[in-house]
Amino acid sequence: MTKADLIESVYLTTGFSKKESAAIVEMVFDLMKNTLETGEKIKIAGFGNFVVKEKASRRGRNPQTGDEIEISARKILTFKPSQVLKASINGEDE
Template sequence: MTKADLIESVYLKTGFSKKESAEIVELVFDLIKTTLEKGEKIKIAGFGNFVVKEKDSRRGRNPQTGDEIEISSRRILTFKPSQVLKGAINDSNA
């Protein structure tokens, strides 16, 4: 599913115009993005948690040359689905 598909779904289910639906979807994504940029956790009941984690710098190895390199510290985004979402996914595969 793409952003355009999400906008189309909002348009069909809410009765808002396509422009209004696009603005709503963009607003939600912008709110999620700015919250995560601040390092804050996002918890959506029945869906899951988005968490920004800090990874320390470490020694690594270039797979092509075998040379040791320094991998810099960075922030990563993790997602942990809720039990409700896991159940819905597993029930739909049955």
């Protein structure tokens, strides 16, 4: 599913215009992005959790030359699905 598919789904479900539907989807994505940028986690009941985690710097190896390199510290985004979502995907009744 793409962003365009989400916009189309909002358009068909809500009856808003395509332009309004696109604005709604963009606002939700912007809100999620801004929340995650500040380091807060997003919990959506029945769906899952989005969490930004810190990865420490570590030693790595350049696969072409075999030289050791330092991989810098960075932030990563993780998603953990809820039990309800897992059950739904697996066709189980919750």
